[in-house]
Amino acid sequence: MTWLLVALGAAVGAPLRYLTDRAVQSRHESAFPWGTFTVNAVACLVLGATAGAAVSTELYALLGTGLCGALSTYSTFSYETLRLAETGRWPLAAANAVASVLVGTGALVLGAELAGVVRG
């Protein structure tokens, strides 16, 4: 059952990353990979809230492992950072690495705090 829920979450999360990435890029002409940056931050926020809300194993499989896992990506982040560096945009590459880690972790903590406030 949990396998099915992970699959279901991923079936939504992966296309959602693709569509969000497109939407962000089409509104934002920049070499900085804002699309991936955005989905990773949003996924961290949602995962933080999911973990903070202490949901059931099933709901965690669906939202945490499946949805957030597929919505966020490390492989794309790595490739983008490499491409920025090898096209000479070292400051953007460094900014992407540092900001992704800081904003991702910050969004996760924020999500967990918000879930804690809602739970009371």
Next chain:
Amino acid sequence: MARGAERPYGRERAVTSSGGGRDEPVPIDPDVDLHVPAQRAETAGAHVLLVLAAVAAGGIIGALARYAAVRAWPGDPASAPLVTLGINVLGSFLIGVLMVPVAEGHGRRTPHPLLRPFAGTGVLGGFTTFSAYALDARDLLERGEGAAAFGYVAGTLLGSLGAVWAAVTLTRRVFGRPGAGR
């Protein structure tokens, strides 16, 4: 590929073996990069459903593989989450291998237009995770293991960047010059 859209990675888009310069349309974003005309056009008409289905199918495969790995090696909760670290480093290596023929015009044949959405955006995107990485880091910090948290964050970052660099470098060497043999 939608009818009437530009050819994906034609001869005129050949890039240098060093990975191309600023003005060449080698994508920065491997999921989808709107600077590449073929990728900008891939949601045109009914084709969008095919692309989204390929991404979803790949995402399911990648996420289940990650879930299987985490269940197979649950790990000691007191230690750094090495399985997630391994997944992210391996996924970064594999996207480097994939993107050289798929996005850079290396290799003899033009890759299938659904290969990138399926294998890159879907499978590898679903397999690797940034959110679990952030959660692991926070959990280590919350347990007062600051050094382990820093080691985990920096280790994943350096390991993944090293892996994608090594993969791209090696694969470019194997495939030779972009567009060769077409």
